[in-house]
Amino acid sequence: xxxxxxxxxxxxxxxxxxxxxxxxxxxxxxxxxxxxxxxxxxxxxxxxxxxxxxxxxxxxxxxxxxxxxxxxxxxxxxxxxxxxxxxxxxxxxxxxxxxxxxxxxxxxxxxxxxxxxxxxxxxxxxxxxxxxxxxxxxxxxxxxxxxxxxxxxxxxxxxxxxxxxxxxxxxxxxxxxxxxxxxxxxxxxxxxxxxxxxxxxxxxxxxxxxxxxxxxxxxxxxxxxxxxxxxxxxxxxxxxxxxxxxxxxxxxxxxxxxxxxxxxxxxxxxxxxxxxxxxxxxxxxxxxxxxxxxxxxxxxxxxxxxxxxxxxxxxxxxxxxxxxxxxxxxxxxxxxxxxxxxxxxxxxxxxxxxxxxxxxxxxxxxxxxxxxxxxxxxxxxxxxxxxxxxxxxxxxxxxxxxxxxxxxxxxxxxxxxxxxxxxxxxxxxxxxxxxxxxxxxxxxxxxxxxxxxxxxxxxxxxx
Ligand code: NAD
Numbered sequence: 001x002x003x004x005x006x007x008x009x010x011x012x013x014x015x016x017x018x019x020x021x022x023x024x025x026x027x028x029x030x031x032x033x034x035x036x037x038x039x040x041x042x043x044x045x046x047x048x049x050x051x052x053x054x055x056x057x058x059x060x061x062x063x064x065x066x067x068x069x070x071x072x073x074x075x076x077x078x079x080x081x082x083x084x085x086x087x088x089x090x091x092x093x094x095x096x097x098x099x100x101x102x103x104x105x106x107x108x109x110x111x112x113x114x115x116x117x118x119x120x121x122x123x124x125x126x127x128x129x130x131x132x133x134x135x136x137x138x139x140x141x142x143x144x145x146x147x148x149x150x151x152x153x154x155x156x157x158x159x160x161x162x163x164x165x166x167x168x169x170x171x172x173x174x175x176x177x178x179x180x181x182x183x184x185x186x187x188x189x190x191x192x193x194x195x196x197x198x199x200x201x202x203x204x205x206x207x208x209x210x211x212x213x214x215x216x217x218x219x220x221x222x223x224x225x226x227x228x229x230x231x232x233x234x235x236x237x238x239x240x241x242x243x244x245x246x247x248x249x250x251x252x253x254x255x256x257x258x259x260x261x262x263x264x265x266x267x268x269x270x271x272x273x274x275x276x277x278x279x280x281x282x283x284x285x286x287x288x289x290x291x292x293x294x295x296x297x298x299x300x301x302x303x304x305x306x307x308x309x310x311x312x313x314x315x316x317x318x319x320x321x322x323x324x325x326x327x328x329x330x331x332x333x334x335x336x337x338x339x340x341x342x343x344x345x346x347x348x349x350x351x352x353x354x355x356x357x358x359x360x361x362x363x364x365x366x367x368x369x370x371x372x373x374x375x376x377x378x379x380x381x382x383x384x385x386x387x388x389x390x391x392x393x394x395x396x397x398x399x400x401x402x403x404x405x406x407x408x409x410x411x412x413x414x415x416x417x418x419x420x421x422x423x424x425x426x427x428x429x430x431x432x433x434x435x436x437x438x439x440x441x442x443x444x445x446x447x448x449x450x451x452x453x454x455x456x457x458x459x460x461x462x463x
Contacts, residue, residue: 005034005177007041007201008184010048011194016041020203022177025310026091026345034177037200039209042169045198046215049140049167052195057137057165064163065113070190072109075102075155078186085178086151091310091345092274105155105179111428112159116449130460135453137165138241139217142210144231146223147173147312148277148368154180157220160448162196169216170199171207175312211235218242220451222279224366225392225437243441243451245433247366248279248394251387253409254295255380255400256288262421263399264295268302270397270423272350275309276370280395280417280424283367285374286386292376299352299374300335306350308341311369317346320369327353327362327373337371358389366392380409388414394434397423416442 005022006013019033037045056064075082082102087094092101123132141161145153150172161168172180180199187197200206204227211219212234221231222245235242252270254263270282287295311317317340324338337351351371356362363373377383387396396415400406410418416434419425426432431442441451 003032005032005181005201006184007035007037007045008181008187008197008199009041009045010052010198011188011192013184014041014044020174022089022175023313024088024091024345025312028314028344028346031088032178034174034201036202037206037209042200042206042209042213043215045169045200046140046210046213048195048198049169050215052193053137053139053167056167056193056196059165061116061163061165064165065117067190067192068109068113068159068163071186071192072106072113074186074190075106075109078182082151082179082182085182086176089150089176089178090147090312093307093309096274101149101152104152107428108152108155108159112163112448115429115445116160116163119446119449128462130462131457133455133457135164135449135455137453139166140215141166141168141452142213142216142219143168143170144207144211144219144221144223145170145172147175148274148279150176151179151183153222154183156443157222158197160443161220161452164449164452166218166452167196168198169210170197171210172199172201174201174203177201207231208234211240214238216240218452220443221245228439241451243433243443244439245279245443246394246437246439247368247392248281248434248438249284249364249366249390249392250280250282250395250397250415251284251286251390251413252282253377253383253387253396253398254285254287254291255383255398255402255405256290257401257405258291258399259401259421260291260295260298264298264302266397266399266421266423267299268306271352271372272303272306272370273424275311277309277312277368278424281368282397282423283372284363284387284390285372286377286383287374288383289376289378292374296335296352296354296374303350303352304336306370308347308350308370311346311348314346316368317348320348320367320371323362323365323367323369323371324348324351327356330356330360330362332356332362332373335374358386364390380405384409384412388412391436392434392438393436394438395419
């Protein structure tokens with residue numbers, strides 16, 4: 001019997017609506033049947049969230065922070081179940097799931113509990129005038145998340161949204177419903193007040209029904225730029241606040257003065273982690289000419305040794321392979337990979353190509369697979385121009401041992417996140433997000449709390 005994935009509304013599992021299949025990308029086997037929410041189910045979830053909102057918002061922040069810590073504790077108690085479900089849905093390596101995805105889920109609740117509980121209020125005093133600011137939750141927040149880091153990204157939004165006093169309706173990706181469903185169980189197990197967290201499953205059309213619902217006060221979305229743009233249009237009439245973490249076409253710059261061993265190892269990680277299915281992955285590498293040949297050869301050799309990880313779906317595998325074919329058609333030199341891998345499961349070869357023009361589709365569109373293009377540059381100015389030529393601006397990485405250059409270049413890169421001699425190292429208190437087509441707004445630390453609340457300034461004349 002296939003597991004059936006229910007919605008989670010007002011503290012209850014809801015087995016309603018037709019079901020659709022979810023697959024294990026490592027084998028291609030159907031592993032779950034997922035209930036799809038229609039307008040009536042979405043409406044029920046939003047109403048539940050609205051009913052729960054006043055009491056939840058009225059709790060002292062220290063009390064909500066205690067709930068966040070209870071959720072984190074229960075995540076840790078159900079660690080093995082969460083790891084198993086996430087691996088089945090995504091095909092991720094055990095090690096990555098155990099050390100990153102699930103622990104970050106618990107950390108997201110603990111960190112934001114701490115940040116919120118310790119946040120001071122603002123007051124400004126002039127002779128005869130006192131102004132101070134209070135922050136109130138938005139109300140009901142729609143949380144829409146993608147499939148590449150399902151549990152990590154969902155909790156990244158839930159931690160701050162909930163501790164700031166909002167209630168939520170979550171729409172996980174249709175490809176990866178498992179860990180969200182388990183999180184519904186966790187909410188019930190710790191006794192979280194019913195309606196504070198609600199989860200509805202479905203495809204994009206369910207997400208669309210949710211963001212358009214008049215009972216939703218704000219939308220936080222992580223996913224592709226195209227969907228972000230659609231959501232923006234959907235909420236425009238009601239001018240709802242949005243926070244968007246979108247796609248990328250991230251650049252890595254390797255200068256001739258870099259520690260090459262470190263730069264090669266770091267670039268391999270930044271291109272191939274999670275099969276390239278991390279929004280922060282590097283898809284464009286630019287290497288200073290004196291070390292270009294050596295770097296490219298070493299990168300290609302290491303790429304050929306990478307253990308392939310499945311693409312999330314048959315459809316996504318086909319998309320990645322279409323870019324491999326396009327590269328060949330456009331005259332690329334394939335340094336390694338470039339083909340499908342035999343099934344079962346949705347595997348493709350880790351791939352490095354060179355020789356394509358900067359304005360080619362391959363070099364401008366997000367591929368989201370285990371692949372990069374590598375090209376030489378001659379000057380620092382040229383490197384910056386190449387890196388900044390993208391319409392996207394999520395992350396950039398640079399490899400150099402020259403301290404002046406590190407700061408000079410980092411400060412001119414058009415990206416929300418810049419790493420120097422490392423990649424994917426995160427402090428949850430720092431702002432996270434992108435510029436240009438990569439997003440609107442920032443989450444992380446107090447920036448998240450700012451998005452999930454609205455300030456009211458109160459000014460009083462003192463006589
Ligand atoms: P996607 O945009 O296809 O889907 C994301 C979510 O939106 C899914 O839950 C989907 O069902 C839902 N959705 C689709 N259409 C909708 C609509 N019209 N209204 C409301 N919801 C809708 O993205 P994906 O393929 O799941 O994820 C991959 C993308 O996410 C990549 O572009 C990647 O760069 C991006 N991403 C960005 C970040 C970041 O922090 N910037 C992090 C992870 C992933």
